[in-house]
Amino acid sequence: MARNEKPIAENRKARHDYFIDEVIEAGMVLTGTEVKSLRAGRVNLRDSFARFDKGELFLFNCHIAPYEYGNRYNHDPYRSRKLLVHRKQLRELAARVQQEGMTLIPVRMYFDKHGRAKLALGVARGKKNYDKRQSIAQRDANRRIERALKQRV
Numbered sequence: 001m002a003r004n005e006k007p008i009a010e011n012r013k014a015r016h017d018y019f020i021d022e023v024i025e026a027g028m029v030l031t032g033t034e035v036k037s038l039r040a041g042r043v044n045l046r047d048s049f050a051r052f053d054k055g056e057l058f059l060f061n062c063h064i065a066p067y068e069y070g071n072r073y074n075h076d077p078y079r080s081r082k083l084l085v086h087r088k089q090l091r092e093l094a095a096r097v098q099q100e101g102m103t104l105i106p107v108r109m110y111f112d113k114h115g116r117a118k119l120a121l122g123v124a125r126g127k128k129n130y131d132k133r134q135s136i137a138q139r140d141a142n143r144r145i146e147r148a149l150k151q152r153v
Contacts, residue, residue, distance in 0.1 A: 004113030008038050011045040014105045016132065018124035023107055024093070026050075026119045027084035028059065031075050033067035038117055040068075043109060050083060050104035050121055052094055057083040059106065059119065083119065096123060 014020065030038070037043065042065035050059050059081045066074045085093070096102055107122040127135075 005118075006111040008041060008109040008111065008117070009043045009045050010108040011048075011106055013046055014107050014122060014124070016127075016135070018103070018105055018122065018126055019131075020105070020107065020122035020124045021102070022123040023120050024085065024089060024123070026057070026121050028117050028119055029082040029084065030117060033070040033073070033075050034064050034081075035117060036067045036070075037064050038109070038111075045106045045109060048106050050106065052097070053080075055090075057085060057090060057093070057104075059083055062106065083121070093123065101125070 044063040048059060048062035050057055052058075061078060062081065063077050064075070066077055093104065097104060102123050102125055105122045105124045107120045109117065109119050112118050
């Protein structure tokens, strides 16, 4: 994460459930009350995903809580949101997702140095149960090694 970025939310479950090959940055089309909710940190990325619809990229199932002080024009918390990426990136992502059986998973959401909400999208491949157990075992082994090194010094 760069110095000028203000984190909003992180999808920690993404690295547990998927092998993330590449991470790209995407902008989002949001309403005013959604931005105010993001600034309050009221967003959940856990079960969200990105998909192509009519040649455009959309974020589905991302919960941005209604703005507490909003009026009757408050937003729908689960509405699909258009993601903004360069046309060349869009074509590359579409080809990659279609051919290799990959999926697009939001990894984290943040405000950039200009105050714009950005989404880090991971090009991911799903993990099987044995892969998850293997990564948990690897993490535990690394913790034991770190603990032993710390006690030794």
